[in-house]
Amino acid sequence: MELYGGLISEEDLDSVKAEWMEPLTIKYRDYEVNTVPPNSSGFQILETLKILETLSPEKIKFQDPDFIHYFMETTKLAATDRITHGGDQSIKVTPTEKLLSNSYAKYQSTRISNNKVNLLAGEVFNPDAPQGALTSVDLNAYDGGMTTHFAVADKDGNVVSITQTLGGGFGSALAPEGTGIFLNNMGNWFDLDSGSSNQIGSSRKQDFCLSPTQTFKNGEFYASVGTPGSWGIMQTTPQMIVNLLDFDMNMQQVIDSPRFKTIGGKRVQMEGRFPKALVDNLKNRGHEVVGLPDWSPSVGGGHGIKKDQSLGSYQGGADPRRDGYAIGT
Structure with missing residues (x-):
């Protein structure tokens, strides 16, 4: 980067240290669903599931118009909260405890009408939200293309779920000599707005969409699903989780089922x-x-792994929409 006049030095990169963090976890029906905490925006996935959980089981039907409409409206509410509350936690802490509470999910569900379509403002980088678009609730006043995902499991029960990205095509298009590794260009996801929790700056952590998940049942690993897809990750992933947990599909069916994305x-x-x-x-x-x-x-x-807890065997699935495959060795 220095060779081509870039501002980032080797010392800058050396100063960045990986952090071990506790996953963000919710109870969804009889399962525990886990994802990465902020500065990742995976809390949008979990909020979506919490709102869906307010529906009685008989209303959760595969490709039922009422349920799909409710699901679409739920994604808009959760996306609006993510746009409002996500970002660098050293600037503004995301109130995940409130956002993922049962009482807040119940309140959010009251904002969904069976015969009304809410307006989604669009992403944080879109300053021209349509008039009447959804806004986030005041929680203080409230009471009560170059991204990949893979999952690996071994015979000892260890499971690793990773979503990784270069950003744009070939990232920054720079590969340090002798490495064969392209550097990402995800710095362009910061913004320049003063006071923004996603403002670019030294040692800042941007609002980030990569959100792999792992689900447990009775304290044991049950499944892992994840996907590339920019901000669409937080809409595709809960659709796969609902297919898995509510419709009891095998992992390939979970991934193959048709999808939607509010835009x-x-x-x-x-x-x-x-x-x-x-x-x-x-x-x-x-x-x-x-x-x-x-x-x-x-x-x-999407790619994923599902475990048969009675047999101890694994089931893999890969998405025909993009490159990838499932293999056992």
């Missing part, structure tokens, strides 16, 4: 394999459906 305003991308009757129903409610191909990399490239 701002009333717009929502949907893969072409969703039934036409479902899509028409959502359009009639006010969703502006943007059609995707049957299998679209726009909604991620």
Whole structure:
């Protein structure tokens, strides 16, 4: 980087130290779902699940119009909170205890109407939110393309789940001599707004979307799922977790099932394999459906492992939307 006039030195890189952190955990039905804490934005995944959990089990039906509408609206509420509260924890601490509480999930559920489509403001880098877009709740006043994911498990029961990114195409397009490793360009995810919890600066940690998950049942490993996909990670991952935990799919079905992604305003991308009757129903409610191909990399490239707790065997799944495969050795 210094060779090409960059501002980052070898000493800067040497000063960065990896930190061991406790995972962020929620109880979802009979399972414990874990992901990485802020400055990662994985809390959006967990908030989505907590709001969905307010539904009675009989209302959680695969590709049911009422449930899919509720799921879409839930992702908007959780994304709005992530945009408001995410960022460098040395500047502003994300109130995850409140955001992931049962009482807050119940309150958020009251903001969802079966016949109304809320407006999503869009990402933090979009200054032009549509009029009437969702805003985050005042919690102080409230009472009560170059990203990859992989998971590895061994015979001793150790499981590692990693989501890694270069950012843009080939990252910064720089590979230190002799390493064969491209350097990422994720610094462009910082912003320049004074006072922002995501403002660029020395030793700052940006609001980051990479959010691998691990799920446990009765204290034992049950499954790991994750995906690339930028801010869409936090929408794709809960869809896979619901397929896994609510619909009891095998890992390949979990990953193969068609996906959606809310993208701002009333717009929502949907893969072409969703039934036409479902899509028409959502359009009639006010969703502006943007059609995707049957299998679209726009909604991620998930990979996962599921453990049969009675047999001790593992089941892997890989996403045909992007490169990847499942293998046992």
